[in-house]
Amino acid sequence: MTTYSHSRVSTFENCPYQYKLHYIDKVEVETPTTIEPFMGDMVHQSLEELYKRKKFKQRVSKETLIKFYRDLWDKEYSEDIRIVKEGLDAKNYKKMGEKFLSDYYDRMKPFEQITILGLETQDRLTLPDGNQWHVRIDKLGCDDKGNYYVCDYKTNSRMKDQEEADSDRQLALYSIWVKDKFKDAKSVKLIWHMLAFDKDAVSERTDKQLKELQEEVVNLIKEIEKATKDNNFPRKQSALCDYCVYKEQCPSFKHEAELDKIEDIEKFKENEGVKLVDEFSEIKTKLSELQDQEDEFKKRLITYAKQFGVDIIYGSNKKCSVKEFDKIVMPEDEEAKTKFIKLLKDLNLYEECSMVCYPKLNSRIIKGDIDKKIISSVDIVKDFRLNLSKRKDVEDE
Numbered sequence: 001m002t003t004y005s006h007s008r009v010s011t012f013e014n015c016p017y018q019y020k021l022h023y024i025d026k027v028e029v030e031t032p033t034t035i036e037p038f039m040g041d042m043v044h045q046s047l048e049e050l051y052k053r054k055k056f057k058q059r060v061s062k063e064t065l066i067k068f069y070r071d072l073w074d075k076e077y078s079e080d081i082r083i084v085k086e087g088l089d090a091k092n093y094k095k096m097g098e099k100f101l102s103d104y105y106d107r108m109k110p111f112e113q114i115t116i117l118g119l120e121t122q123d124r125l126t127l128p129d130g131n132q133w134h135v136r137i138d139k140l141g142c143d144d145k146g147n148y149y150v151c152d153y154k155t156n157s158r159m160k161d162q163e164e165a166d167s168d169r170q171l172a173l174y175s176i177w178v179k180d181k182f183k184d185a186k187s188v189k190l191i192w193h194m195l196a197f198d199k200d201a202v203s204e205r206t207d208k209q210l211k212e213l214q215e216e217v218v219n220l221i222k223e224i225e226k227a228t229k230d231n232n233f234p235r236k237q238s239a240l241c242d243y244c245v246y247k248e249q250c251p252s253f254k255h256e257a258e259l260d261k262i263e264d265i266e267k268f269k270e271n272e273g274v275k276l277v278d279e280f281s282e283i284k285t286k287l288s289e290l291q292d293q294e295d296e297f298k299k300r301l302i303t304y305a306k307q308f309g310v311d312i313i314y315g316s317n318k319k320c321s322v323k324e325f326d327k328i329v330m331p332e333d334e335e336a337k338t339k340f341i342k343l344l345k346d347l348n349l350y351e352e353c354s355m356v357c358y359p360k361l362n363s364r365i366i367k368g369d370i371d372k373k374i375i376s377s378v379d380i381v382k383d384f385r386l387n388l389s390k391r392k393d394v395e396d397e
Helices: 006-014 016-024 035-055 062-076 090-108 162-167 170-181 207-230 239-243 254-260 265-270 272-308 334-346 358-367 372-376
Strands: 115-119 123-126 132-135 139-142 147-154 187-194 199-203 312-314 319-321
Touching (some): 006 016, 006 207, 035 090, 123 170, 147 170, 170 187, 254 272, 265 272
Antiparallel strands (some): 115 139, 123 132, 187 199
């Protein structure tokens, strides 16, 4: 059985291809991380050090905590850490981390709200399917009333709202482990310390919710295992791509990374890929213009035919027939469309008049989400779909 974790399954959800590179191929990268997770790690380690010292009754001033953070940052930081957001540098992020720690220190001192049971815990939870789930809790504590607290430090720039907290998978799964390990637990409260806002988000789950969550996770793991077996890891582009350490190795951005290294504008224009896309774009533009012209000429020909009462118009070498015919317009309103389809079915006309919805059928067959007899009755071949869109850096200009 495999050991899964929140970060592992989240990677698959965000981009299956990134999952493949990281967890299966174990590809090494030149850029170890981006600045956001690096800063988050420095803050986590600093708060862990704070609570370790408090455990041994050592006095820890805010200045001592900030110094530890600064020294750790200077020791661990390297110039190859990627900074995505324009206008910011490492110093900005370092100062942000300092503020997070300062605000947290002022709000939580003397740090005796709960009894600390564990910091950066390392354990395993057995899921219903037998797989293991990695349990790593930033801060685990309890009080004298049987309440346990699973705490997580977040340096996100967006506040977690209540709906997000109540649907979060990571800490909820940890609470299952807490209930199993500490039989006296009357409640397990999930707390996200949102350091950028100096606030907490709090949630709690029922046993029913936790059971349903485990079922969801097991189903997600089945998806991952099927993708691994079939070696099917499609790329999923999103805003997260800018923060991916595999971006330069991804087929969706590999050529862009190659172009970014070209400083001479003439060499850039001579790149074969650039020339192909530029020419293709020009052809697509011309085709679009020609389509507009065709539509306009159709209108003019129809007007001419009506004006002179003819249905064939003659040119020098060709002729154009203009035939009027009746066609139906299907209801566009969703409610009206539903009623129309129901009427066809009630009159036993639906099967006779309907057509196979190719896009839906294609999707289900490719996913294997259909009877195997259907799959075996068709051939699956490779094809290509080309689509032009503006480059992000061009859109931003």
